[in-house]
Amino acid sequence: MKQIIIFIVTLVLSLSFTNESFAQDKKDMDVFEVTVAGLGCPFCAYGLEKKLKDFKGLKKLKIDMETGDVSFHYPSTKNLSLVDVESKVDHAGYTAMTAKVTRFDGAIEEAAQVTISDEVDMQNLSKSTLYVEGTCKMCQARINKAVKSVKGVADANWDKKTKILSFSYDSQLTDKASIENAVVEAGHDTQNKSASAEKYDNLPACCLYDRIKREN
Amino acid sequence: MKGILKCIGIVSGLLFILSACSESKWEPNETILLGETTPIGIATLQDEIWLSDGNNNRLVQIDNSGKVIGQPIDIERPMHISSDDKTLYIPSYGMDKIIISDGKSLSDSLSIPMELDAPAAVDISGQMKAVADFYNHRVLFFNGSEWIEIGKKGKSNGEMHYPTDLQFFGDKLYVADAYNNRGQVFDLMGNHILTFGEDLGFNAATGIFVNGEHIILTDFENDRVGFFDHDGNHLYWIQEGLSNPADVGEVNNKLWILNFGGKYITVLEK
Numbered sequence: 001m002k003q004i005i006i007f008i009v010t011l012v013l014s015l016s017f018t019n020e021s022f023a024q025d026k027k028d029m030d031v032f033e034v035t036v037a038g039l040g041c042p043f044c045a046y047g048l049e050k051k052l053k054d055f056k057g058l059k060k061l062k063i064d065m066e067t068g069d070v071s072f073h074y075p076s077t078k079n080l081s082l083v084d085v086e087s088k089v090d091h092a093g094y095t096a097m098t099a100k101v102t103r104f105d106g107a108i109e110e111a112a113q114v115t116i117s118d119e120v121d122m123q124n125l126s127k128s129t130l131y132v133e134g135t136c137k138m139c140q141a142r143i144n145k146a147v148k149s150v151k152g153v154a155d156a157n158w159d160k161k162t163k164i165l166s167f168s169y170d171s172q173l174t175d176k177a178s179i180e181n182a183v184v185e186a187g188h189d190t191q192n193k194s195a196s197a198e199k200y201d202n203l204p205a206c207c208l209y210d211r212i213k214r215e216n
Numbered sequence: 217m218k219g220i221l222k223c224i225g226i227v228s229g230l231l232f233i234l235s236a237c238s239e240s241k242w243e244p245n246e247t248i249l250l251g252e253t254t255p256i257g258i259a260t261l262q263d264e265i266w267l268s269d270g271n272n273n274r275l276v277q278i279d280n281s282g283k284v285i286g287q288p289i290d291i292e293r294p295m296h297i298s299s300d301d302k303t304l305y306i307p308s309y310g311m312d313k314i315i316i317s318d319g320k321s322l323s324d325s326l327s328i329p330m331e332l333d334a335p336a337a338v339d340i341s342g343q344m345k346a347v348a349d350f351y352n353h354r355v356l357f358f359n360g361s362e363w364i365e366i367g368k369k370g371k372s373n374g375e376m377h378y379p380t381d382l383q384f385f386g387d388k389l390y391v392a393d394a395y396n397n398r399g400q401v402f403d404l405m406g407n408h409i410l411t412f413g414e415d416l417g418f419n420a421a422t423g424i425f426v427n428g429e430h431i432i433l434t435d436f437e438n439d440r441v442g443f444f445d446h447d448g449n450h451l452y453w454i455q456e457g458l459s460n461p462a463d464v465g466e467v468n469n470k471l472w473i474l475n476f477g478g479k480y481i482t483v484l485e486k
Contacts, residue, residue: 040460041420041436042256042270042476043336043350043380043394046293046309050334065254065271135419136437205378205395206420206437 028104029059029073032085035098036068037141041206044094044138051092055080068097076104082111093187093204095141120154120170128176130165131191132158132183133209139188142207146186150179240429242443242471244456246483248282255474255481257296257337257381257423258465261304261319265467267474268294268306275306277319280468282481289322291315296337296348296381296423296463307335307347314338314347329363330356337392341384344404348379348391355379355391357406366406371396374408381463385426392424392433399424399433399444412448423463423474434461434473441473458482 039045045065052061052072061072074080082099089096099111132143140158143165147156152173158165167179180190187199189212200211254271264285267276274288275297292310299305305326306315314326314335326338326345333351343360353369353376366389367376381392388409389402397418401410412431413421419437426432430451431444440455441464460477471484 040477042254042293042462043309043334043378043420043422046270047334047351049293049310208377208395 028076030076030080030104031102032070032072032074032080032082033098033100033102034070034085034089034096036070036089037095037097037145038137038139039063039065039068039094040137041204044204044206047204048089048092048094051088054088082109086111091202093142093202093207094138095145097141097145119173120152121172122154124170124172125154125168126171127166127168128179130167130176130180130183131163132165133163133189133212134158134160134207135209136160136206138204139207139209142186143183143188146182147179150174150182153179240486241452242454242484242486244454244482245470245485247457248280248472248481248483250278250282250479250481251284252479253278253282253284254476254479256462256476257294258463258467258472258474259297259299259304260465260467261299262301264319266297266299266304266319268297270294270309270476273310275304275317289317289320291322295335298337298339300340303340305338305340307338309334309336309350328356328358330365332356336379337381339383344384346382346384346389348382350378350380353377353379355382355389355402357389357402359404364406366402367391373411374400374402376400380420380422381424383424383426390424390426390431392421394420394422394436397421399431399448401431401448410448412444413442413450416442416450418442423461425464425466425471427466432464432471434463436460436462436476439477454482454484 049063057075059073063070082101086096086099101109140160143158144156147153147167152170154168156167183190184193184195187195187203189195253269253276255267256270257268259266265278269276270293273292274290275294276288277285279285292308295307295309297306304317308315312332315322316324332349335347336350337348339346345358347356349356355366357364357366376393377396378394379391380394383390387404391400393400398414399412403409413433418435421433422436423434433442439458440453441461442453443451459475461473462476463474465472473482
């Protein structure tokens with residue numbers, strides 16, 4: 001009799017545990033999808049994977065190195081926000097281009113994408129270039145995103161080989177100095193300004209360019 | 217007459233030196249396509265050729281044409297692998313362990329008294345073992361009786377910035393000091409002996425291979441491989457058709473360059 005009771009209790013407990021796990025897998029998980037730019041170097045890309053594992057409870061993490069598509073499931077009870085995820089990616093030195101979460105109840109949230117400001121007046125467009133230090137595709141993604149985030153910028157492209165940033169902007173909305181500041185804030189030295197040591201040290205391994213030496 | 221003979225002698229000598237130089241140079245001769253495999257590391261286990269396929273989280277055995285043989289072994293982010301007679305040693309970047317395999321399945325992990333953070337390479341030579349501990353900017357070295365730590369984060373000689381590969385050769389340990397963009401050589405006490413390649417514009421020196429003739433260092437972002445003599449003097453580059461070279465290995469007396477980006481192997485011959 002005692003054995004039968006133990007068996008029934010064990011069965012009930014294990015069933016409830018299985019149901020709970022099942023529910024968590026199927027019902028109570030939010031699904032995050034992020035596109036990260038420039039995941040070319042395996043050492044850095046796999047490093048991003050390690051950083052994301054800091055989100056305790058994360059499941060089904062997938063990273064496609066070629067497309068930069070990152071996805072994972074996360075318990076909805078923890079209320080992880082897109083901002084938290086983007087911030088994690090950015091603080092790890094990577095560049096999130098798009099971010100989306102499908103909540104367990106089907107609701108979809110998407111992060112605002114960096115797009116050219118509607119306010120740019122093509123009549124006021126100025127073109128310019130700037131020397132910017134960097135090393136790889138991840139640097140390219142970070143620099144381009146930082147510049148395109150400045151209100152009034154119409155286009156930006158940093159060339160990995162020449163290290164020249166070419167950009168165009170509405171001169172009534174912004175200026176070259178503001179754009180240069182955005183680049184420096186992203187952790188990259190320019191021909192005129194240096195990024196802070198903190199910003200530089202936060203870059204992933206493959207982005208650690210040789211710093212520009214300046215005379216005081 | 218004497219002058220003419222002298223001149224002929226000098227010219228012949230120069231021609232001999234030139235021909236000797238050209239004979240010793242490795243040249244690309246063949247490309248082996250790998251399909252979906254993204255090669256990072258290579259090791260031979262007796263006659264078997266094994267590749268670590270980082271992006272696909274697996275270890276694959278291939279034949280000389282690049283075709284996968286048998287079942288791949290699943291493992292999280294395998295990097296620069298190594299082998300001895302019967303065993304493969306696989307650094308799992310994701311699991312922070314050095315996994316041991318007989319080529320059929322995974323068995324155990326290497327017991328190391330220090331905590332690893334993203335091991336990027338392992339090499340075994342007799343009783344000696346060494347591990348490149350990527351995020352800790354150091355090499356862990358077992359000299360036969362105890363584990364010692366070589367290097368710390370920095371740019372000076374003996375210091376490291378994200379080491380990604382290493383190899384024993386003779387009584388020395390050769391290290392790819394990836395993001396210091398150079399190679400370093402240590403003795404078996406852990407003392408720094410040589411730094412090389414520092415001023416050659418490497419952009420991530422990710423893979424290193426050493427034989428009796430050369431030290432070879434891969435330049436990942438610049439799509440080229442540098443050949444050095446054992447004093448660290450740069451001899452020449454191989455860059456034709458390379459795409460993110462991650463490592464170099466020796467198979468059947470030929471050099472195999474693993475192109476991570478292009479998913480193929482460039483075979484070098486003399």
